[in-house]
Amino acid sequence: MKLGVNIDHIAVLREARQINDPNIIDSLYFCKMGGADQITIHLREDRRHIKDKDVLHILSHTNLPINLECSLDKNILNFVATHKPHIATLVPENRQEVTTEGGLDITKFEDDITKAKKLFDKNAIDTSVFIDPNIDTIDMVYKLGITNIELHTGHYANIYAMLYGGLRHSSHNIKELDISNEKLKILLDKELKKIKACVNLAKFYGMHIAVGHGLNYQNISNILEIKDIDELNIGQSIIARSVFVGIEQAIKDMKDLVSKR
Ligand code: PXP
Numbered sequence: 001m002k003l004g005v006n007i008d009h010i011a012v013l014r015e016a017r018q019i020n021d022p023n024i025i026d027s028l029y030f031c032k033m034g035g036a037d038q039i040t041i042h043l044r045e046d047r048r049h050i051k052d053k054d055v056l057h058i059l060s061h062t063n064l065p066i067n068l069e070c071s072l073d074k075n076i077l078n079f080v081a082t083h084k085p086h087i088a089t090l091v092p093e094n095r096q097e098v099t100t101e102g103g104l105d106i107t108k109f110e111d112d113i114t115k116a117k118k119l120f121d122k123n124a125i126d127t128s129v130f131i132d133p134n135i136d137t138i139d140m141v142y143k144l145g146i147t148n149i150e151l152h153t154g155h156y157a158n159i160y161a162m163l164y165g166g167l168r169h170s171s172h173n174i175k176e177l178d179i180s181n182e183k184l185k186i187l188l189d190k191e192l193k194k195i196k197a198c199v200n201l202a203k204f205y206g207m208h209i210a211v212g213h214g215l216n217y218q219n220i221s222n223i224l225e226i227k228d229i230d231e232l233n234i235g236q237s238i239i240a241r242s243v244f245v246g247i248e249q250a251i252k253d254m255k256d257l258v259s260k261r
Contacts, residue, residue, distance in 0.1 A: 001224075001229060001230060001231065001232060001258050001261070002037040002038055002230060002231040002232070003035070003036055003037050003038070003231075003232050003234065003251070003254060003255055003258060004036070004037065004038035004039070004040040004067055004210070004212070004231060004232065004233040004234070005031050005034075005036040005038070005039060005040065005233075005234065005235070005238055005251055006040040006041070006042070006212075006233055006234060006235025006236075006238075007024060007027055007031065007039060007040070007041060007235070007239070008040075008041055008042050008049045008050055008235055009049075009235050009236055009239035009240075010022050010024050010027050010239060011024055011049035011050050011051075011054060012048075012049045013239075014049075015048065015049055024054055024057075024058065025057050025058070025061050027247055028058065028061055028062040028064070030246070030247045030248040030251075031062075031064065031247065031248075031251060032062065032064060033248045034247060034248040034249070034250070034251025034252050034255070035251055035252060035255040036064060036251050037064070037065075037231075038064055038065045038066070038067055038086075038231070038233075039058060039062060039064050039065070039066050039067070040066075040067040040068075040069065040089075040212075040233045040235070041054070041055065041058060041066070041067075041068055041069065042068075042069035042070070042091070043055055043068060043069070043070055043076060043079070043080075044071075044093060045071055045073050045076060045093055052079065055068065055079075055083055055085075056083060059083060059084075059085065065085075065086040065087065066085040066086050066087075067085065067086065067087045067088075067089055067128070067233065068080055068085035068087070068088050068089070069088075069089045069090075069091045069130070070088055070089070070090065070091065071090070071091060071092065071093035072090060072109055072112045072113070072116060073093075077116050077119055078119075080120070080125065081119050081120065081122070081123045081125065082123075084123055084124065084125055085125060086125070086126065087125065087126040087127070087128055087148065088116075088120055088125050088126070088127060088128070089128040089129065089130055089148075089150055089210075090104055090113060090116060090127065090128070090129045090130065091104060091130040092104045092105065092130075101154070102132060102152065102154075103129075103130055103131035103132035103133075103134075103137070103151075103152045104129050104130055104131055106129065106131065106137055106140045106141060106144070107140065110140075110144070113129065113144060113146075114144060117144065117145070117146060126148055127146055127148060128146070128148035128149060128150055128208075128210065129141055129146055129148075129149055129150070130149075130150045130152060130212075131149055131150070131151065131152065132151075132152050132155075133151045133152065133153075133155075133191070133194040133195045133197075133198045134194070134198065135194075135197050135198055135201050137198075138198050138201045138202050138205070138207075139201075141207075142205045142207070147205075147206065147207050147208060148207065148208045148210070149198075149202055149207055149208075149209060149210065150210040150211065150212055150231075150233060151195055151198055151199070151209070151210070151211045151212075152212075152213050153195065153211050153212060153213050153214055153215055153223065154213035154214045155191055156188070156191040156192065156195060156214070156219070156222075156223075157213065157214025157215060157216070157219055158214065159184055159187050159188045159191055160188060160218070160219040160222075161214075161219075162179070162184055163181060163184040163185065163188060164218065164219075165218075188222075192222055192226075195211070195223070195226060196226050199226055199227075199228050199229055200228070203228040208230050208231070209228060209229050209230050209231070210229075210230060210231035210232070210233055211223060211229055211231070211232055211233070212232060212233030212234060213233075214236070215232060215234045215237065216234075216236075216237035217237060217241070217253065217254065217257065220232075220254075220257055220258075221257070224257070224258065224260075224261035225261070232258065234254060237254075238250045238251060238254055241253065
């Protein structure tokens with residue numbers, strides 16, 4: 001199973017001071033030494049962390065494959081097509097959100113997704129879509145001829161944090177939820193079953209299957225039990241651990257968990 005390390009969070013720290021420290025390019029060496037199989041970045045429309053020049057520098061300073069997450073905005077798509085990452089993952093974007101909150105609405109944006117895929121095909125860039133774990137969505141993605149998916153594990157991670165991490169609100173809406181542990185266990189089980197069903201169907205369709213969002217050193221265990229996942233994309237928890245042990249070690253720790261599955 002491949003590990004994509006999302007390094008947006010390094011740029012978040014840099015932007016807190018708006019100086020070039022930590023230097024995102026320096027992190028590439030340590031990501032490689034830690035065993036990252038891929039670098040994942042998100043060029044957001046508001047450029048709140050990763051900037052255009054970061055994309056160019058990252059592409060030219062590492063031989064690791066680059067997974068560039070992007071919205072369906074025309075300027076962003078043209079930028080991606082010009083600079084040719086290995087794979088582009090289409091994600092929904094909302095300026096108000098702290099982080100990507102849900103999967104891409106394939107039905108609503110079918111035309112735009114089809115156009116983006118055509119543009120990426122022309123430029124030899126693989127297309128992936130970040131989607132909520134829903135089997136009807138997998139069918140729609142298949143019909144569009146897209147063979148790479150990333151399943152959104154954020155909802156699973158939120159329920160896990162509420163059950164085992166003492167989080168008593170959904171992290172996105174900050175709504176206090178009066179919900180028992182029994183109910184949370186049922187919800188967690190339901191979410192895992194949804195992810196598993198999607199993985200099974202996507203595998204049947206021969207897709208490359210990535211998962212990501214909110215995954216950490218604890219909640220990853222249930223995900224690793226699901227067979228046929230090809231790739232994980234993890235950012236926040238790895239960069240958070242790096243503060244204490246360094247990014248190389250933090251990646252090695254995650255790789256160790258993955259290799260034990
Ligand atoms: N995958 C996608 C599509 C994302 O948008 C993100 C967050 O930028 C991640 C994976 C990584 O999520 P996290 O930082 O919560 O590990």
